[in-house]
Amino acid sequence: MSTDFAAGIVSSAWAYPALEVLHLSGVALLLGNLVLLEMRVFGWGVGLPARDLARLxxxxxxxxxxxxxxxxxxxxxxxAAELIANRAFTFKMLLLMLAACNAGWFHGRSSLDKLDALARVQMVLSTLIWLAVLGCGRWIAYV
Structure with missing residues (x-):
């Protein structure tokens, strides 16, 4: 990405705040839907097949x-330079990779079809990882 483009974002009165709103909206959409799946894995809404919920x-x-x-x-x-040097940002990126690995493991073993104890462990891990991602994202400004 060119530095002119990044400078344009910084110099704009609305661009960076708009990006923050989009970022938080994306996180809400992601986590809100993961919580729905987690509730189903833990046995809530048993009348709704897990696969049908997952399709939505x-x-x-x-x-x-x-x-x-x-x-x-x-x-x-x-x-970029400041964020790469920020421990909270670095840890957030590491947690995002861990979240992706956990999701790959969850779907790779067909945990939605099994809904077993390991699927529940994977969902708890997912929730804990995502809560830590949120915490690190918020903490970036303070480190």
């Missing part, structure tokens, strides 16, 4: 992740 929730979670990723990348471009 997962595409919305992916859209939320995409929105958060694109807006996050644009915000990153405005202060």
């Amino acid at each position: 929730a997962l595409p919305l979670a992916v859209i939320g992740f995409g929105l958060a990723a694109v807006s996050g990348l644009l915000m990153f471009s405005t202060q």
Whole structure:
């Protein structure tokens, strides 16, 4: 990304705040849908088949992740050197990779079909990882 583009974001009165709103909206869309799936894995809403819920929730979670990723990348471009040196940011990126690995493991073993104890452990791990991502994201400004 060119530095002129990043400078344009910084110099604009509305661009960076708008990116923050898009970032938070994406996170809300992602996590809101993951919570719905987690509730189903833990036995809530047993009348709703897990696969049917996943067909609705997962595409919305992916859209939320995409929105958060694109807006996050644009915000990153405005202060890349500072963020790379920020421990909270670095830990957030590590946690995002861990979240992706956990999601791959969850779907790779067909945990939505099994809904077993391991699926519940994976969902608890997912929730804890995402809460830590949120905490690190908020903490970036204070480190």
